[in-house]
Amino acid sequence: METKTILSKEAEKTPGFYGEFGGAFVPPVLEPNLSRLSEAFEKYRKDADFNKEFLYYLKQYVGRPSPLYYAGRLSKHVGSNIYLKREDLNHTGSHKINNTIGQILLAKRMGATEIIAETGAGQHGVATATVAALFGIPCKVFMGEEDIQRQAMNVSRMKLLGTEVIPATSGTKTLADAVDAALGYFVEHPDSYYLLGSQVGPHPYPNIVGYFQSVIGNEARQQIMETQGKLPDSIFACIGGGSNAIGLFQAFLDDSAVRIYAAEGGGSGTMPFTAATLSFGRLGHFQGTYSYCLSDDQGNPLPSHSIAAGLDYPGVSPQHAYLKENNRVEYSPVTDKEAVDAYMALSRLEGIIPAIESAHAIALAMKKLKDRNEVSIVNLSGRGDKDVARDM
Numbered sequence: 001m002e003t004k005t006i007l008s009k010e011a012e013k014t015p016g017f018y019g020e021f022g023g024a025f026v027p028p029v030l031e032p033n034l035s036r037l038s039e040a041f042e043k044y045r046k047d048a049d050f051n052k053e054f055l056y057y058l059k060q061y062v063g064r065p066s067p068l069y070y071a072g073r074l075s076k077h078v079g080s081n082i083y084l085k086r087e088d089l090n091h092t093g094s095h096k097i098n099n100t101i102g103q104i105l106l107a108k109r110m111g112a113t114e115i116i117a118e119t120g121a122g123q124h125g126v127a128t129a130t131v132a133a134l135f136g137i138p139c140k141v142f143m144g145e146e147d148i149q150r151q152a153m154n155v156s157r158m159k160l161l162g163t164e165v166i167p168a169t170s171g172t173k174t175l176a177d178a179v180d181a182a183l184g185y186f187v188e189h190p191d192s193y194y195l196l197g198s199q200v201g202p203h204p205y206p207n208i209v210g211y212f213q214s215v216i217g218n219e220a221r222q223q224i225m226e227t228q229g230k231l232p233d234s235i236f237a238c239i240g241g242g243s244n245a246i247g248l249f250q251a252f253l254d255d256s257a258v259r260i261y262a263a264e265g266g267g268s269g270t271m272p273f274t275a276a277t278l279s280f281g282r283l284g285h286f287q288g289t290y291s292y293c294l295s296d297d298q299g300n301p302l303p304s305h306s307i308a309a310g311l312d313y314p315g316v317s318p319q320h321a322y323l324k325e326n327n328r329v330e331y332s333p334v335t336d337k338e339a340v341d342a343y344m345a346l347s348r349l350e351g352i353i354p355a356i357e358s359a360h361a362i363a364l365a366m367k368k369l370k371d372r373n374e375v376s377i378v379n380l381s382g383r384g385d386k387d388v389a390r391d392m
């Protein structure tokens with residue numbers, strides 16, 4: 001598969017860094033694991049058979065390419081031309097499966113006998129449990145005790161798929177604690193493969209996740225050229241850790257005429273009730289990487305708040321930190337209320353119930369595109385079935 005420049009020029013010089021962001025700030029015991037993973041990834045990303053197998057599963061199992069759908073009624077309502085990249089139609093219901101397929105193929109080649117993963121809302125846990133079942137590798141998913149209560153349906157799905165769900169009982173008992181628990185298990189079980197779910201964590205994970213998700217933007221670019229004969233004027237995605245956003249953005253980073261927007265989980269709209277890490281965070285080291293983080297005056301990570309569990313994380317991808325610093329991407333907080341309004345609007349106007357995470361991107365697009373009559377792509381990162389039972 002062709003991927004465009006994933007790394008910045010600086011990152012090519014110093015592997016694992018995007019400008020000053022990124023790196024691998026981990027306990028020494030993890031270093032051998034991460035260098036082994038780095039070597040394997042560098043080898044297989046250039047391997048024709050590996051990429052062929054990846055594309056085979058994306059097509060026959062996930063159902064790719066996902067459509068680029070012209071949202072006619074939404075477009076009319078907003079006064080602009082909006083195309084939706086339909087990641088919600090993928091098997092298991094979101095973009096997360098692109099990354100888990102790629103990483104399980106890597107794990108298989110590295111001889112992994114056990115898969116471990118973290119999950120917040122359970123979407124990445126389900127996508128990991130799915131590919132672990134597909135390839136017959138035992139799987140453990142770490143999940144905050146609080147999230148286990150809140151996301152019962154996804155816990156049942158994981159168990160049905162044969163995965164063991166292990167509660168993380170420290171801290172706020174949510175996603176950041178699940179990552180800590182998974183990293184702790186990884187240190188003690190170096191033969192397991194840690195299948196990380198977003199564009200976060202130590203090098204080489206941001207590279208790996210960015211590479212496997214780049215299929216989104218590569219397809220979208222080709223699809224918009226086919227239907228419009230030109231590049232879009234702007235593109236939009238929501239951002240939690242940053243994987244669906246980087247997946248779409250990469251293919252357009254070098255096209256300076258394409259404006260790029262990312263919607264953060266704004267929560268109530270102000271500190272501390274927010275998950276808008278790039279809008280309100282500070283620079284610091286968090287879970288293995290140097291990037292922005294929601295933290296207090298002493299630099300300790302703060303709990304994040306967003307209506308969307310998938311955006312509810314105090315850290316963020318180092319590549320997005322770099323794109324913010326260079327003003328290539330504009331990051332804006334979208335409040336819980338704005339997201340719920342967009343969630344309702346898309347359901348009523350298009351018959352598509354979006355994930356509440358994706359509704360953040362829709363909300364930002366509706367705001368920025370009002371009566372602009374331009375051509376835009378919005379990444380619909382997932383479907384909203386998981387959110388229907390909630391009282392919004």
Ligand SMILES: *Cc1c(COP(=O)(O)O)cnc(C)c1O
Nearest residue numbers: 240241242243244310357381382
């Ligand atoms: C997990 C998730 C997100 C947020 O994660 P990113 O890594 O930022 O993409 C967004 N949308 C959906 C549907 C998700 O499941």
